Amino acid sequence: MDFLVLERWSPYVVGVLIGLLNVVSLLVSKKPLGASTSFMKLGGIIYRSFDKEKVQNNEYYQKNELKLDWGMMLVLGIIIGAFISAMLSGDFNLIAVPSMWANEISGSFLLRFFSAVLGGIFLGVGARWAGGCTSGHGISGTSFLSVISWVAGIAFFIGGIAVAFLIYGM
Amino acid sequence: MAKNNRTLMQGLIIGIFFGFFLQKGGVTKYDVIVGQLRLIDFTVIKIILTAIVVSMLGISYFYPKDMLPVKTKAGSIKNATIGGLLFGVGFGLLGYCPGTIAGAIGNGYIDAVTGGLIGIVLGTMIYAMIYGKLKEKGVLTQDKYSEYSLFHHMKGSPFKVTIPFGAIIVAVLFIMEMGGL
Numbered sequence: 556m557d558f559l560v561l562e563r564w565s566p567y568v569v570g571v572l573i574g575l576l577n578v579v580s581l582l583v584s585k586k587p588l589g590a591s592t593s594f595m596k597l598g599g600i601i602y603r604s605f606d607k608e609k610v611q612n613n614e615y616y617q618k619n620e621l622k623l624d625w626g627m628m629l630v631l632g633i634i635i636g637a638f639i640s641a642m643l644s645g646d647f648n649l650i651a652v653p654s655m656w657a658n659e660i661s662g663s664f665l666l667r668f669f670s671a672v673l674g675g676i677f678l679g680v681g682a683r684w685a686g687g688c689t690s691g692h693g694i695s696g697t698s699f700l701s702v703i704s705w706v707a708g709i710a711f712f713i714g715g716i717a718v719a720f721l722i723y724g725m
Numbered sequence: 726m727a728k729n730n731r732t733l734m735q736g737l738i739i740g741i742f743f744g745f746f747l748q749k750g751g752v753t754k755y756d757v758i759v760g761q762l763r764l765i766d767f768t769v770i771k772i773i774l775t776a777i778v779v780s781m782l783g784i785s786y787f788y789p790k791d792m793l794p795v796k797t798k799a800g801s802i803k804n805a806t807i808g809g810l811l812f813g814v815g816f817g818l819l820g821y822c823p824g825t826i827a828g829a830i831g832n833g834y835i836d837a838v839t840g841g842l843i844g845i846v847l848g849t850m851i852y853a854m855i856y857g858k859l860k861e862k863g864v865l866t867q868d869k870y871s872e873y874s875l876f877h878h879m880k881g882s883p884f885k886v887t888i889p890f891g892a893i894i895v896a897v898l899f900i901m902e903m904g905g906l
Contacts, residue, residue: 564749564750566750566772566775567771567775569749569775570750570771570773570774571775573743573772573775573776573779573780574777574780576746578780580739582793584732585793586736588743588824590822591823591845594842595853597846598846598850599849599853602853613854614856615853615856615857616853623733624732627736628734628737629737630740631737631827632736632738632739632740632741633740633741633743633828633831634827634828634830636741636742636747636748636828636831637744637745637827637828637829637831638831639741639744640744640745640749641832649835650833651835651836653820653836655756655759656820670818670840671819671836671840671844672839672844674818674820674841675840675843675847675848677848678816678819678823679846679847679848679851680808680811680815680848680851681810681814681815682808682812682823682849683848683849683856684807684808684811685807685808685809685811686805688823688824689773689823690823693773693822697777698781700781700876701798702873706802706805707805707809707812709809710806710812711809711813711816713809714809714813715813715816715817716762716817719762719763723759
């Protein structure tokens, strides 16, 4: 069982396993892998605890059932699974400013915090606008041979590459 | 109720495997993801393309037997592009995508919690707020590719399409490897 304590597996092995996991998920739960919807539901549930009426009258939240569901458990599972894997290989580290950012941009916690929040906001708006994320469109939708998912997946990387080059230079 | 609990448990277990694989692949780390976006580390794209090939072939086998659903998303090329580019800006700035925010949290990245999680939840709230306006102004249209999947339109075995397509993706990966990426 030595492979479980390895820090890294080949990306091809990981890709095969994630591909198989998507198929298993479709067979067992009849649902493809996806993450972004769960953050929207979490947001709706939090918002609802402050202003129930506003959420109940919101057209977007009305389209979705705001309760603990399969997808939210999936996201919770991702946290747990990544934690188990990192602990097994001694690769768990508390990091507030990732080393690439710290070395090339700034070691400031606040600068990283604000850019991460801003990045997260774009991610949230974009994922909902496009109807999915790197998992939902990028892996599930593309393997369903959906044209929209292929377009979204490519747009994710075009936007991401452009911003990464803006931040870090060529 | 019992069925509902079983569904929740399935989600949790599948998620644990997903998070485990993501961490073993290194993609719960900022440096690896942004390394991909800077085109210096090709781990992310290798994982995604390999996953697509395997998943697509699995779907090709089970879908004609009616053992799994092919449910694709509604929308349009236009909105997939606009939303996708907005998402990309966030992807580059944050360095995680939604699934890997969760993975990075499990890996110990504090910025994935304080920044990523807060930001993405706020982002989805903002979208919910502007959704009505976007709809009213006719931005959120659907085109002929809404809910379109090639699987719905194939005559005969899907492998006739997916094996050649998968082979092209594998060839791309092979060329990337040969090129030292």
